[in-house]
Amino acid sequence: MAKDYGEVKFFGTVGSPFAKRVQIALDLKGVQYTYFEEDLRNKSELLLKYNPIHKKVPVLVHKGRPLAESLVILEYIDEIWGSNHPLLPQQPYDKALARFWSRFIDDKCLPAILKAAFTANKEEREKGSEESLEALEYLENELKDKFFGGESIGLVDIAASYLAFWLPAIEEAVGLKLLTSDKFPKLHKWGQEFTNHPVVKKTLPQREKVVGFFKARYASIIAASK
Numbered sequence: 356m357a358k359d360y361g362e363v364k365f366f367g368t369v370g371s372p373f374a375k376r377v378q379i380a381l382d383l384k385g386v387q388y389t390y391f392e393e394d395l396r397n398k399s400e401l402l403l404k405y406n407p408i409h410k411k412v413p414v415l416v417h418k419g420r421p422l423a424e425s426l427v428i429l430e431y432i433d434e435i436w437g438s439n440h441p442l443l444p445q446q447p448y449d450k451a452l453a454r455f456w457s458r459f460i461d462d463k464c465l466p467a468i469l470k471a472a473f474t475a476n477k478e479e480r481e482k483g484s485e486e487s488l489e490a491l492e493y494l495e496n497e498l499k500d501k502f503f504g505g506e507s508i509g510l511v512d513i514a515a516s517y518l519a520f521w522l523p524a525i526e527e528a529v530g531l532k533l534l535t536s537d538k539f540p541k542l543h544k545w546g547q548e549f550t551n552h553p554v555v556k557k558t559l560p561q562r563e564k565v566v567g568f569f570k571a572r573y574a575s576i577i578a579a580s581k
């Protein structure tokens with residue numbers, strides 16, 4: 356008889372890269388869950404109840420107990436549904452490294468990209484581009500196999516999904532070139548492998564909508580700066 360893992364609820368929004376991390380992990384592991392689509396301009400009572408501190412998606416509720424923050428949720432999912440498609444390596448050192456790089460993506464890469472793309476001030480944008488290229492270089496050197504997780508998608512790949520799907524959409528929307536195939540051949544190829552993985556592909560939102568969203572965001576930042 357299949358093990359009963361209890362009820363799983365997952366709160367996200369279709370365009371959220373952080374929510375997609377959780378969806379990718381759940382889908383890779385074949386977890387059954389009920390999905391709640393949030394309107395972030397009008398957050399539900401349940402979202403505010405389950406994530407009163409950050410009031411953000413994603414939130415995972417397992418057997419009535421809520422968890423927030425995508426990287427925390429990914430590790431929890433891996434511990435509970437461990438044997439099916441493991442996301443973290445077995446060895447403590449490798450496991451610690453996977454945590455290091457996942458946090459590096461959130462702490463260094465994403466802020467630099469946002470600065471490069473969505474700052475009105477030209478010098479700040481250039482600084483953001485330099486910081487982004489430096490951060491991407493570290494990841495390019497760290498990528499040794501098909502995926503950061505080896506032959507299959509792991510924690511770092513899921514954390515880096517922003518670079519595979521959202522960054523190219525941002526580049527198109529604001530006319531920026533960061534993750535190019537000549538500068539970052541391994542990372543570029545990885546991005547294609549990752550977004551074409553059948554499980555990942557099914558979770559991703561429509562690219563044109565995401566590009567449109569970023570174009571509007573960019574236009575409003577530029578308009579506000581005038």
Ligand SMILES: N[C@@H](CCC(=O)N[C@@H](CS)C(=O)NCC(=O)O)C(=O)O
Binds near residue numbers: 372374411412413423
């Ligand atoms: N560090 C958080 C970031 C989550 C996040 O920024 N979520 C956004 C959607 S992409 C959100 O819910 N924003 C709502 C708000 O800021 O009010 C994570 O990793 O889960």
